Amino acid sequence: MPAAIALTVVLALVAVFQLALVFGAPLGRFAWGGAHRVLPARLRVGSAVSIVIYAVIALLALDRVGAVDVVPDVVSVVGMWVVFGYFVLGIALNAISRSKPERAVMTPVTAVLAVLSLFVALS
Known part of the structure; x- marks a missing residue:
């Protein structure tokens, strides 16, 4: 359960970052290849979709460890x-970004998410 909670917390923090991008925060150098200071409309939509994906991932993780029961077990097992x-x-994608800030910040964040999701998948 601790890994699922930690994963959910990190996803929530990344979701807040994505929400800031959706509303025009000048943080684009940390996302989507770092080519834009303020994201254009199509990438803002991508950030909004990312928030939904993060919510689904958090729900899967919490279901996998038994904190909630919303999907069949096979879905949470395979899903994780x-x-x-x-x-x-x-x-890999963050590590090869042309944006140095994205490489420096998002690569380790994604690595943490990968490790936490591995722990949840193994649970």
Whole structure:
């Protein structure tokens, strides 16, 4: 359960960051390749979709450890392995970003998310 709670907390923090991007915060150098100080509309939509994805991941993690019961067990088991793969891919994508701030900040954040999702998947 601690890994699922930690994963949910980190996802909530990243969701707040994405929400700031949706509302035009000049933090674009940390996301989406870092090409924009303020994200254009299409990337703001991407940030909004990311928030929904983070909520689904948090729900899967909490379901996997038994804190909630909203999906069949097989969905949370397989889903958490998919989430782990998603974050491993995210590590690679953040690590090759042209944006130095994105590489410096988001690569370690995504690595933490990957490790936490692995712990939840293994639970």
